[in-house]
Amino acid sequence: MLPAVRKVNRRTNESGVTMALDLKGCRALVTGGSSGIGAALAVALAERGATVGICARRAERLSEVVGRCMEHSPDSRMWVVNLADPDAVDKLAVDVMDAFGGVDLLVNNAGIPKRRHVTALDIDTITAVMHVNYLSPMRLTLDLLPQMLARGSGTIVNISSIAAKLSAPGEAAYDASKAALTAFSEAMAVDLWEDGIRVMVVYPGVIDTELFTLPDNDVPDLPVAAEPVSVAVDAVLAGLETGAAQVFVPEWFHGVAANKEKDVGAFLEGTASYVRQQRHQKQQEQTQ
Numbered sequence: 001m002l003p004a005v006r007k008v009n010r011r012t013n014e015s016g017v018t019m020a021l022d023l024k025g026c027r028a029l030v031t032g033g034s035s036g037i038g039a040a041l042a043v044a045l046a047e048r049g050a051t052v053g054i055c056a057r058r059a060e061r062l063s064e065v066v067g068r069c070m071e072h073s074p075d076s077r078m079w080v081v082n083l084a085d086p087d088a089v090d091k092l093a094v095d096v097m098d099a100f101g102g103v104d105l106l107v108n109n110a111g112i113p114k115r116r117h118v119t120a121l122d123i124d125t126i127t128a129v130m131h132v133n134y135l136s137p138m139r140l141t142l143d144l145l146p147q148m149l150a151r152g153s154g155t156i157v158n159i160s161s162i163a164a165k166l167s168a169p170g171e172a173a174y175d176a177s178k179a180a181l182t183a184f185s186e187a188m189a190v191d192l193w194e195d196g197i198r199v200m201v202v203y204p205g206v207i208d209t210e211l212f213t214l215p216d217n218d219v220p221d222l223p224v225a226a227e228p229v230s231v232a233v234d235a236v237l238a239g240l241e242t243g244a245a246q247v248f249v250p251e252w253f254h255g256v257a258a259n260k261e262k263d264v265g266a267f268l269e270g271t272a273s274y275v276r277q278q279r280h281q282k283q284q285e286q287t288q
């Protein structure tokens with residue numbers, strides 16, 4: 001077991017504002033660490049000296065990732081857990097605290113898309129997505145917050161999605177869950193501003209992971225080429241370094257989100273036109 005109470009080193013700028021989280025000796029928990037962004041980020045954190053805990057449902061995939069973490073950070077651990085189960089989330093928090101004695105950095109990364117047209121959605125699907133993408137990370141956050149508050153330090157990184165800002169078509173349940181995650185994160189950042197707790201929201205655009213080939217999901221028409229996972233990891237690490245409140249991956253998506261806000265009606269009309277063209281093109285390809 002690691003030491004129970006440890007002040008995490010942070011740098012401050014000339015105004016006394018917290019800038020960076022020192023990853024060396026930091027105790028990090030990354031949910032959804034069995035693949036994609038979570039797996040790569042877990043290894044990157046371990047490489048930088050963090051003791052990393054990862055969790056997800058697929059034990060074999062977790063074993064492989066935690067093995068890579070342990071090469072750099074031998075106390076790293078894994079937990080097999082279904083985050084859709086609220087009791088399992090609470091148990092995870094207790095188990096991680098028992099093993100690490102505290103969590104300095106919580107990365108709520110696990111997520112599911114359930115991509116489908118709104119007319120194919122049902123309330124059970126919407127609820128399931130909300131549980132994994134919103135309620136579970138908030139539950140885990142509330143479970144781990146008291147020990148951060150007691151120490152007067154802690155960093156919470158919530159992996160949202162550009163879909164929260166752009167309301168991507170064909171995935172309304174997912175978009176809404178990520179928008180909820182964003183709103184909670186920003187309000188929480190304000191509430192905790194004076195307590196030494198930093199909250200960062202990450203907005204990946206299209207990153208090359210298994211998210212786009214999961215079963216029980218529509219195949220998406222991706223409007224841009226997928227970026228490698230390393231781009232997302234580097235952006236998160238850079239955000240931690242500067243103490244950023246939000247990170248877009250890639251950064252130019254920030255401009256797209258800002259443009260949408262200038263004329264939401266025109267943006268939605270343009271998106272509908274793009275979807276219509278894509279559908280038309282697909283129909284033509286099928287008839288050839």
Ligand SMILES: NC(=O)c1ccc[n+]([C@@H]2O[C@H](COP(=O)([O-])OP(=O)(O)OC[C@H]3O[C@@H](n4cnc5c(N)ncnc54)[C@H](OP(=O)(O)O)[C@@H]3O)[C@@H](O)[C@H]2O)c1
Binds near residue numbers: 031059111
């Ligand atoms: N890839 C992108 O372009 C993109 C864009 C925007 C946002 N994001 C967000 O980035 C995060 C990581 O996704 P990714 O792209 O890296 O896809 P991924 O490879 O599919 O990773 C998703 C992770 O979440 C875990 N997970 C899903 N349901 C779970 C559950 N019920 N209990 C525990 N763990 C669960 C998965 O593990 P198990 O299956 O082993 O449980 C996996 O480790 C997600 O929140 C996603 O919404 C991704």
